[in-house]
Amino acid sequence: MIFYYDEENDTIKFLETEVDEETNTIKTTVDHFSIYGVIDIVRFAQSWGIKDILDKLLNPGGETIPPVAEIGQADIVFVIDTTGSMGSVINNVKNNITNFANTLMENNVDVRLGLIDYKDLEEDGMDSTKNLGWFDNVSDFIASVNNMRATGGGDAPESTVDALEEARRMDFRPGVNKFIMLFTDVSYKESTRFEDVQSMKTVIEKLKEDKIVVSAIVPSGYESLYRNLYTETGGVYANITQAFSSALQSLISNIASVTHGDGVWIRLSNGMLKKLEGVSSKEELLEMASGGYLSVGDLFFEEVTVDFFGLKVKTFREAFNKNAVDVRITPTSGYSGGMYTVDAVATIVTKQQVDKAVLLFRLLNGNWMQYNAGLDSKFIMSKYNFKLPEEYPERLNDLFIGYRTSLNILDSGLREFKVVLFDKEGRIIVESAVNKVKVESSIK
Incomplete structure (x- = not known):
C-alpha cells in the first residue's frame, strides 16, 4: 500500500491503493507534493506492534487499538x-x-x-x-x-x-x-x-x-x-x-x-515505536494517558488516532518541543518611551533545573545586551490569566513556568528581543526565537 508522511503533524497517512496483479503495479491518486512510500501492510503492522492484522482488517468490529505496542x-x-x-x-x-x-x-x-x-x-x-x-x-x-x-x-x-x-x-x-x-x-x-x-x-x-x-x-x-x-x-x-x-x-x-525490561513501548503516529523507560506496565501507561496527553520524564505527547485501512489505531506524537520557551510582547507595536509587557512561558519538562530567565535585546550594532538583572517575576500560569492554548487541559499547568516583566523602549525602529533560560551553573538550557516589536518615534 502507498502512504505519505504528513510532516506538519508528524503522522503517516495511508492512501487507497489500486493493485494490478497482471502488470505487478500499484497506483493511487494524490493532490499534493509530499514524501510518499510503499509498505507491506502485514510487515508494517507487525513492526508497529499490531498482531493478527489480516483478521482485524477482514473483521474490524469497530474496535480501537490502544497506543501500547506489545512488541x-x-x-x-x-x-x-x-x-x-x-x-x-x-x-x-x-x-x-x-x-x-x-x-x-x-x-x-x-x-x-x-x-x-x-x-x-x-x-x-x-x-x-x-x-x-x-x-x-x-x-x-x-x-x-x-x-x-x-x-x-x-x-x-x-x-x-x-x-x-x-x-x-x-x-x-x-x-x-x-x-x-x-x-x-x-x-x-x-x-x-x-x-x-x-x-x-x-x-x-x-x-x-x-x-x-x-x-x-x-x-x-x-x-x-x-x-x-x-x-x-x-x-x-x-x-x-x-x-x-x-x-x-x-x-x-x-x-x-x-x-x-524496565519500560513500555508506545506506537508513534509517524510509524515508529518508542520505549518509555520507568513505566512499569501497560495499565500504568494507559492511566497516565487517560486525558489524551502523556508526560513521562522529559517527554510530552498527545494522543492521535490514525486510520489504518479502516482500523482506528491510537498513537502518540510529541505535543511540543521539550525545553522550549515562548515569548509574547504586548503591544506588538507602539511608540518610543512607551511601556511594553514581556511574557515568557517555558516548558519545564527538563532534567536541568531552571535558575533564572534573562531578557536580551539587540543593539543597533547587532550585539545582544541583557535587560536589567533578569526576569525575576516567576508566576503560576493561572495567576496572571495567561492561559495555555485551548487544546491543552488545565491539569498541564504545572508543566510550564512563566515569567513576566515590563520594559520601557526608548529607541524607535524594529526592536528585537529574546529570552534565555539558565541553570544554576550559568549554562544555557534553552533560548527563545527572536521576537520583534515595531516602535515608532513619539516625536512628530
Missing part, C-alpha cells in the same frame, strides 16, 4: 570475523538466523539485522572491514552471509576493535534497543582506521555511551579476553565451539530481556 524493536548487528578458520561459524549463522529472528518475534521483538564482515587490516588491507548495511528481511541477510568467504587473516589477532567501531557508527533507528553480536575465534588487535579509537577500552566506553549491548560469541579460551566487552555493555558470552543453536538461545534471552 519491542531491536537493531542487531552481526560482526563476523571472516578469516580462514571461520568457515563453519559463517555456515552456522546462515543456517540458524531464520530461527533466530522467528524466535525473537515469538518473544515480541521485531528485529532489523545489520552485518559487518571483517578480517585483518594489516594483512588484508585497510578496506577489509566491510559494512554490508541493514536488512529488513531475513532472506536478504542470508543472501549477504552466503557471499562471505572465510579467507585471509595472516597472524592470529584480527581487527576486531576496528569492526566494533564500524558497527557502532551504523545508523541505528532512533528509540530502538541496540545490539552487537561479535563472532570470532581469536584475539584482537587494538589499532583501527579511526583516529579516536585505538584500543578495546576506548570502543567499550563509546559503546556504553551509545547504550549498545554487545555479546561475545568466542571460544572458551578467549572468554576472559572479551569479558569486559560483554559485561560492561550488558551482553552475554556464548561458546562458539559448542552447539550453535544453544548459543543463540542465550543471545535471544538477553535481547528479549533488555528490549522489554
Whole structure:
C-alpha cells in the first residue's frame, strides 16, 4: 500500500491503493507534493506492534487499538570475523538466523539485522572491514552471509576493535534497543582506521555511551579476553565451539530481556515505536494517558488516532518541543518611551533545573545586551490569566513556568528581543526565537 508522511503533524497517512496483479503495479491518486512510500501492510503492522492484522482488517468490529505496542524493536548487528578458520561459524549463522529472528518475534521483538564482515587490516588491507548495511528481511541477510568467504587473516589477532567501531557508527533507528553480536575465534588487535579509537577500552566506553549491548560469541579460551566487552555493555558470552543453536538461545534471552525490561513501548503516529523507560506496565501507561496527553520524564505527547485501512489505531506524537520557551510582547507595536509587557512561558519538562530567565535585546550594532538583572517575576500560569492554548487541559499547568516583566523602549525602529533560560551553573538550557516589536518615534 502507498502512504505519505504528513510532516506538519508528524503522522503517516495511508492512501487507497489500486493493485494490478497482471502488470505487478500499484497506483493511487494524490493532490499534493509530499514524501510518499510503499509498505507491506502485514510487515508494517507487525513492526508497529499490531498482531493478527489480516483478521482485524477482514473483521474490524469497530474496535480501537490502544497506543501500547506489545512488541519491542531491536537493531542487531552481526560482526563476523571472516578469516580462514571461520568457515563453519559463517555456515552456522546462515543456517540458524531464520530461527533466530522467528524466535525473537515469538518473544515480541521485531528485529532489523545489520552485518559487518571483517578480517585483518594489516594483512588484508585497510578496506577489509566491510559494512554490508541493514536488512529488513531475513532472506536478504542470508543472501549477504552466503557471499562471505572465510579467507585471509595472516597472524592470529584480527581487527576486531576496528569492526566494533564500524558497527557502532551504523545508523541505528532512533528509540530502538541496540545490539552487537561479535563472532570470532581469536584475539584482537587494538589499532583501527579511526583516529579516536585505538584500543578495546576506548570502543567499550563509546559503546556504553551509545547504550549498545554487545555479546561475545568466542571460544572458551578467549572468554576472559572479551569479558569486559560483554559485561560492561550488558551482553552475554556464548561458546562458539559448542552447539550453535544453544548459543543463540542465550543471545535471544538477553535481547528479549533488555528490549522489554524496565519500560513500555508506545506506537508513534509517524510509524515508529518508542520505549518509555520507568513505566512499569501497560495499565500504568494507559492511566497516565487517560486525558489524551502523556508526560513521562522529559517527554510530552498527545494522543492521535490514525486510520489504518479502516482500523482506528491510537498513537502518540510529541505535543511540543521539550525545553522550549515562548515569548509574547504586548503591544506588538507602539511608540518610543512607551511601556511594553514581556511574557515568557517555558516548558519545564527538563532534567536541568531552571535558575533564572534573562531578557536580551539587540543593539543597533547587532550585539545582544541583557535587560536589567533578569526576569525575576516567576508566576503560576493561572495567576496572571495567561492561559495555555485551548487544546491543552488545565491539569498541564504545572508543566510550564512563566515569567513576566515590563520594559520601557526608548529607541524607535524594529526592536528585537529574546529570552534565555539558565541553570544554576550559568549554562544555557534553552533560548527563545527572536521576537520583534515595531516602535515608532513619539516625536512628530
